[in-house]
Amino acid sequence: MSKKKFSEQLKENLRARGEEAKTVRKVVFIILLSLTLIILIGGLSGYLYIKSALQPVDPDNEETTRIEIPIGSSSSNIAEILEENEMIKSARIFNLYTKFSGASDFQAGEYAFSPSMTIDAIIESLESGEVRAVHTVTIPEGYTVEQIGEAFADALHFSKEDFLETVNDSDYIEQLIDDYPETLSEDILDSDIRQPLEGYLFASTYDFYEEEPSIESVVEMMLNRTESTITPYLDEIEDKDLTIHETVTLASLVENEARTEEQRREISGVFFNRLEEGMRLQTDPTVLYALGEHKDRVLYEDLEVDSPYNTYRIDALPVGPISNFHENSLDAVLYPEESDDLYFLHDGEGEIYYSDSYDEHLDNREKYIQSEKEEEK
Numbered sequence: 001m002s003k004k005k006f007s008e009q010l011k012e013n014l015r016a017r018g019e020e021a022k023t024v025r026k027v028v029f030i031i032l033l034s035l036t037l038i039i040l041i042g043g044l045s046g047y048l049y050i051k052s053a054l055q056p057v058d059p060d061n062e063e064t065t066r067i068e069i070p071i072g073s074s075s076s077n078i079a080e081i082l083e084e085n086e087m088i089k090s091a092r093i094f095n096l097y098t099k100f101s102g103a104s105d106f107q108a109g110e111y112a113f114s115p116s117m118t119i120d121a122i123i124e125s126l127e128s129g130e131v132r133a134v135h136t137v138t139i140p141e142g143y144t145v146e147q148i149g150e151a152f153a154d155a156l157h158f159s160k161e162d163f164l165e166t167v168n169d170s171d172y173i174e175q176l177i178d179d180y181p182e183t184l185s186e187d188i189l190d191s192d193i194r195q196p197l198e199g200y201l202f203a204s205t206y207d208f209y210e211e212e213p214s215i216e217s218v219v220e221m222m223l224n225r226t227e228s229t230i231t232p233y234l235d236e237i238e239d240k241d242l243t244i245h246e247t248v249t250l251a252s253l254v255e256n257e258a259r260t261e262e263q264r265r266e267i268s269g270v271f272f273n274r275l276e277e278g279m280r281l282q283t284d285p286t287v288l289y290a291l292g293e294h295k296d297r298v299l300y301e302d303l304e305v306d307s308p309y310n311t312y313r314i315d316a317l318p319v320g321p322i323s324n325f326h327e328n329s330l331d332a333v334l335y336p337e338e339s340d341d342l343y344f345l346h347d348g349e350g351e352i353y354y355s356d357s358y359d360e361h362l363d364n365r366e367k368y369i370q371s372e373k374e375e376e377k
């Protein structure tokens with residue numbers, strides 16, 4: 001090979017190596033850039049995930065759940081219990097957070113946690129020990145707004161009069177309609193309705209963790225319970241071609257006419273049969289509500305009370321509910337017992353007798369009702 005050709009070959013080899021090195025540098029740069037982006041994106045995603053996991057499960061849900069932490073529970077056990085009860089989003093993140101924050105000495109006991117609590121608040125409770133409510137108030141099924149006001153007045157710092165004034169304040173009611181659109185409607189503003197929130201303040205046991213809760217916080221706690229009970233039934237309510245207000249009204253009637261789940265389904269079926277036949281419901285509890293008093297027996301003269309609640313005088317549902325209700329009364333309205341029955345009567349011993357004709361109803365009355373003062377439905 002001549003010296004000239006050797007020189008040209010050398011230059012060509014050097015040029016090729018330079019191009020190869022340049023390509024390698026590009027590849028290395030792209031790989032390093034990709035790895036950097038992956039690390040940054042992964043880090044950002046991890047940060048956002050951890051940040052989200054440390055937030056309250058539901059900041060707007062203050063409904064408390066009693067949670068038992070057994071003796072000997074480790075931090076991991078406690079984290080799993082909290083996640084299972086939907087008080088935290090991630091047991092793993094909770095464990096890491098407690099380790100890095102130095103939290104320890106969690107106490108066994110019964111706690112009351114809500115999905116609105118922060119992780120720091122939960123940790124503080126677990127370190128301080130057993131948590132008990134300052135006040136616990138039970139509101140039974142079948143209570144009217146006035147009875148509810150009296151029950152809270154007996155246990156809390158405000159009076160029945162203050163409670164009733166708040167739940168009848170038109171501005172507050174309109175605010176609640178805006179805040180609870182799935183549950184409350186303009187129907188409760190009807191001028192004939194005695195108490196706008198009648199039927200909507202759910203029967204349950206309520207725990208209060210402050211000495212003097214506001215009336216508004218009490219009312220909204222009850223409405224939250226009502227909303228969480230009604231919401232799962234929204235499709236069924238629509239299928240029955242009912243409004244929420246009509247459904248709650250019927251549930252209150254069923255609640256006051258029967259005590260067992262079976263009886264409630266049967267009576268609900270009778271109510272729907274009568275409505276389909278264009279018959280008046282003629283249920284005594286609506287008369288008592290119209291009268292505004294409790295009586296052991298509804299007399300014939302009572303049936304004449306002129307009221308949009310009195311189902312002996314109106315051809316449809318009452319203008320609104322007559323009390324709150326148990327969930328199985330709501331369930332009975334949406335899943336009534338199918339039958340041809342149009343009448344029923346109570347024998348005073350807890351038994352209810354049904355019939356599909358007025359003549360049979362009279363026979364039942366003759367057979368099972370001893371007092372001649374008992375009026376027909």
